[in-house]
Amino acid sequence: MSKHTIDDLLKGNEQFVSEEFYPHAAYYQAIAKRQSPKVLWIGCSDSRVSEDVITGSRPGTMFVHRNVANIIAFNDVNVASIIEYGVVHLKIEDIIVCGHTRCGGIAAIEDGVHENYIADWLCIASGAKDAADRIAREKHLSREQKLEVLTAENVKLQIKHLKSLAIIRNMHAGGPLPRIHGWLYRVESGKIDVLVDGRAGHEAG
Template identity: 40%
Template sequence: MLETVKRLLDNNQEWVQEKLSEDPAFFEFLAKGQQPKFLWIGCSDSRVPTDVITKTDPGEMFVHRNIANLVINTDMNMLSVLQYAVDVLKVEHIIVCGHYGCGGVRAAMTNQHYGLIDNWLQQIKDTYNFYWPYLKGLSHEEQEARLVEFSVVQQVYNLGKTNTVQNAWEKEGRPYIHGWVYDIKTGKLVVQTPMIHDNKGIDRICRFANSNISFKEGYLEDVTTFEEITDPRQS
């Protein structure tokens, strides 16, 4: 067991030497501060390493991760990261990135109880119920993939409605918000929403307020109103 941990420390030493051989001033530059252009809100899943899949260096990406990449307006951790990134670091872009095969999404689709995390996953359960008309005709695997996508859109909407983003949009016209999904089977990032930088964009893409949504080539565009909704809890 100690050898497993020691491997991490040994790897760190190797990484330090590799970086110094590439640029002797690498760590001196990093120590001066950070000026990232991006805030990444992603899942804690160990298979989705932010810097690896985007090929970014230290200092380029400010990162917040949690189970199932949720943006919840009572989560002081996420809100604090967001406020610091937007108001202090002045990031230009915020990326909300989910991923196929997400354990949190999979758990939210069941009626099983997992403990404390059930409270955290309730928002995904609500999303699942809301979009049941689009999901009920799909296989379980397809439902899971689509729910990952729906949840990303929900988080983009939640993000756009935070006071931090609203104030920044009003004063400076930034940040730009992006909704992506990472495909673990291919290693590729899939764009799920267009770039959004104002309320018109957030309301056009994410029409949760009046229960409207439709799809075209992966984007949420022309509106179709739900007139009859079958609740999955009753099916």
């Protein structure tokens, strides 16, 4: 990141304070006392997928975890502690797992990758590649179509992982919360597709 970009960020913050924070001071002072987001966002680290910008939401709306290819790993204490804090302390009612088109992590799953840590990390999503390989063979998909299928299959797989975690399994034994949603953000159009609709009380995926 160039110095110019850093200057822009600080200037952007001044603009945020004068145009957003100050005019809505009551809201920001309320959330300064206590955050109470009702949504947990699990998304990709990709710079184009800024969860609050693309959903038109203010600070205070979503508790957020982002990593390469929006993966929920069983042995990841980081994501587990975020989920625990979210559902137990913040009483999060909805968890969104959001993948996106043109994802570098997804392309690396498809093509294979040789960097050690990235390869190990992406192994957690290898089940999604098996499903996408099968669908691509059956439907004779182009590379671009296949990458989109792989992205969707990865969201569904990570939701499966999420629902397998003891903390979520135990909560679901007692009721529908937290509701789980699977989304696909399109970096080409800015639009979100609902892959798994948790609003209906049952998931299509």
